Amino acid sequence: MTMPSPVTPPRLLDALRQQIRYMHYSLRTEEAYLHWVRAFIRFHDLRHPAELSQPEVEAFLTWLANERGVAPATHRQALSALLFLYQRVLRQHLPWMEEIGRPRNERRLPAVLSADEVAALLAKLDLLQQQQQSPGFSSFGLLGRLLYGTGMRLLEGLRLRFKDIDFDRSAIVVREGKGFKDRVVMLPGALVAPLRMQLGLVHAVWADDRASGLAGVHLPDALARKYPRAAESWAWHWVFPQARPTVDPRSAVLRRHHLPEGSFQRVFKLAVAAAAIHKPASPHTLRHSFATHLLQAGYDIRTVQELLGHADVSTTMIYTHVLRLGGGAVRSPLDSLAGAVSTPASATAAPPAPATGRTPDAGAAAPAASPPASAAITAPAPGLPGALRYPAPGGRTLTVRRVREPQSPWPAAVASHRSPPTPNSAAAATSAS
Numbered sequence: 001m002t003m004p005s006p007v008t009p010p011r012l013l014d015a016l017r018q019q020i021r022y023m024h025y026s027l028r029t030e031e032a033y034l035h036w037v038r039a040f041i042r043f044h045d046l047r048h049p050a051e052l053s054q055p056e057v058e059a060f061l062t063w064l065a066n067e068r069g070v071a072p073a074t075h076r077q078a079l080s081a082l083l084f085l086y087q088r089v090l091r092q093h094l095p096w097m098e099e100i101g102r103p104r105n106e107r108r109l110p111a112v113l114s115a116d117e118v119a120a121l122l123a124k125l126d127l128l129q130q131q132q133q134s135p136g137f138s139s140f141g142l143l144g145r146l147l148y149g150t151g152m153r154l155l156e157g158l159r160l161r162f163k164d165i166d167f168d169r170s171a172i173v174v175r176e177g178k179g180f181k182d183r184v185v186m187l188p189g190a191l192v193a194p195l196r197m198q199l200g201l202v203h204a205v206w207a208d209d210r211a212s213g214l215a216g217v218h219l220p221d222a223l224a225r226k227y228p229r230a231a232e233s234w235a236w237h238w239v240f241p242q243a244r245p246t247v248d249p250r251s252a253v254l255r256r257h258h259l260p261e262g263s264f265q266r267v268f269k270l271a272v273a274a275a276a277i278h279k280p281a282s283p284h285t286l287r288h289s290f291a292t293h294l295l296q297a298g299y300d301i302r303t304v305q306e307l308l309g310h311a312d313v314s315t316t317m318i319y320t321h322v323l324r325l326g327g328g329a330v331r332s333p334l335d336s337l338a339g340a341v342s343t344p345a346s347a348t349a350a351p352p353a354p355a356t357g358r359t360p361d362a363g364a365a366a367p368a369a370s371p372p373a374s375a376a377i378t379a380p381a382p383g384l385p386g387a388l389r390y391p392a393p394g395g396r397t398l399t400v401r402r403v404r405e406p407q408s409p410w411p412a413a414v415a416s417h418r419s420p421p422t423p424n425s426a427a428a429a430t431s432a433s
Contacts, residue, residue, distance in 0.1 A: 012049070012089070013037065019088045024180075027249065036081035049085060054096035057082055065103070072103035110288040111279045112322050118148055118289055121281075124271035140267050142194050143240055143259075147283060149188035151290035151307050153178065154265075154283040158258045162199060163235040167192060174309070176220060183309045198239065205256075206237045214245055215255040231255075291319045 010018065016037060020030045037049070043060050044052060064070045064078055079102060086092045113121065126141035147157050156174050164173045170187040177183060187195075216224075216231025217238060224231055238258040245256045265283060272281045279285070287308070294304050305316040 015089050016085060019084070023088075032077060033081040033084060036078045037085050039078075040082060040085075049082075050090055050092075053094070054100070058100065061100070072106055075103045107318065109318065109321055111281055111285050112292045113277065113279065113281060113285060113289045115293065117275065117277050117279075118286070120275040121271055121277060122148070124274040125267065128267055128271055128274070139194070139198055139240075140264060140271075142191070142198055143264060144268070144271075144283075144286065145188075145191060145194070148286040148290055149191060150185040151287050152185065153287060154261055158238075158240055158261065158264070160239040161236055162202075162239060165195065165199075165239070167196075177309050179311070181309060181311075183306065185307055195239075202237065202239065202241060203234065205241055206234055209245075209256055215253050217255060218248060218257065288319070288322075291316070292322050295319055 009015070013034060016034065017030060020033060025033075040057075040060050041047070041049065043063065044056055060082075061075065061079060065075055070078075079100065083097055083100075086094075086097060122141055122144050125144045129140045143157055146152065146160075147154065150157075150172060152160075152172075152174060156177055159175070160172070161175075164175060165187065166172070167187070170189070170192075172185050172187050174183050174185060210232060216233075217236055219227075219231050219236065230236055238256070240259040242257045242259055245254050247254055248257075268281075268283050272279075291304050291308055294307075295301065301313065301316055301320070304319070305313050308316060310316045
């Protein structure tokens with residue numbers, strides 16, 4: 001009787017991959033976690049993580065923050081990768097894992113392009129595609145218009161398939177967005193004809209792949225086993241396919257993927273420079289501009305939240321801060337001060353006394369001149385509560401006492417919106433010493 005051979009445990013990084021795929025994390029998360037675990041092991045001279053604990057983890061994170069100067073989001077990603085390694089792969093649940101502090105969240109206002117800047121950028125995308133002689137079915141200008149016109153993320157637009165476009169209802173279904181959530185966005189009327197032309201070019205590419213016997217496109221989860229012919233069908237084909245077939249990173253099968261992110265990002269960067277846009281713009285900036293321009297057009301924030309696929313409206317509220325940039329309805333007091341200073345002296349002179357139909361008395365005292373704006377206000381006059389002293393011409397001192405107005409019976413919120421008081425609502429007693 002032969003004894004079964006012992007099962008060799010997988011290597012550390014292979015075990016990490018298995019756990020990540022068991023949790024149905026995305027390929028991007030898998031690549032990021034593997035990167036940080038490798039960096040952690042190299043930082044500690046190739047020592048096995050099972051031999052390390054809290055001091056070594058904190059030393060690595062401190063090095064990232066102080067020496068490398070990584071952003072708080074990158075810091076949190078590295079910490080999440082190490083916690084996943086210890087908890088899900090090494091099966092260690094120690095108290096020190098809960099004691100490691102996470103960096104503080106920092107809310108940054110996104111960069112937003114104006115309508116003129118978006119139009120100039122899209123025109124440059126079309127021009128760069130012609131100059132670089134890119135394939136006709138990789139329309140950078142169409143992809144940019146799709147991102148701005150629907151608010152999709154870059155990867156959501158690249159993963160778009162023919163079956164997700166509903167021309168009859170003027171709708172596009174975004175599949176497996178952030179957080180693996182589906183949502184429906186509008187199909188801009190200006191993109192109907194360009195999209196039909198794009199699909200006609202891509203259909204010829206799909207027919208050539210079928211004639212050459214190329215493997216079908218990638219399908220999510222186990223749909224390839226459930227529907228064996230679905231990957232080769234036209235309904236599942238990409239709207240923005242790659243120019244040449246490449247090897248699938250997980251299945252090692254040669255097939256045609258969608259357009260890589262880096263290809264569009266490089267062209268987008270060139271278009272931003274060609275359009276003379278001096279903002280830190282990226283393809284995601286088109287999504288920010290989409291949301292901001294909808295709010296400026298008067299659409300409800302809940303509607304914008306659904307179109308963007310945000311789980312919480314507080315995430316969408318960040319675009320209301322962008323709307324208030326530049327002052328909004330608030331006028332700076334500096335503008336009022338500048339207007340007062342630039343007004344001619346004749347315009348600031350006291351208005352003439354109203355005509356009363358009678359000549360003034362010869363013995364009437366002339367009205368006291370107003371103190372100059374540069375006159376310093378001295379301390380309150382003794383014995384006169386609420387009185388202030390102003391230096392007057394001739395070495396005299398002008399004492400002004402304000403008579404307190406009766407308190408308003410209205411609440412403060414209502415009283416603050418009352419009409420300005422009439423000249424008789426407040427009396428002033430003036431005496432010269």
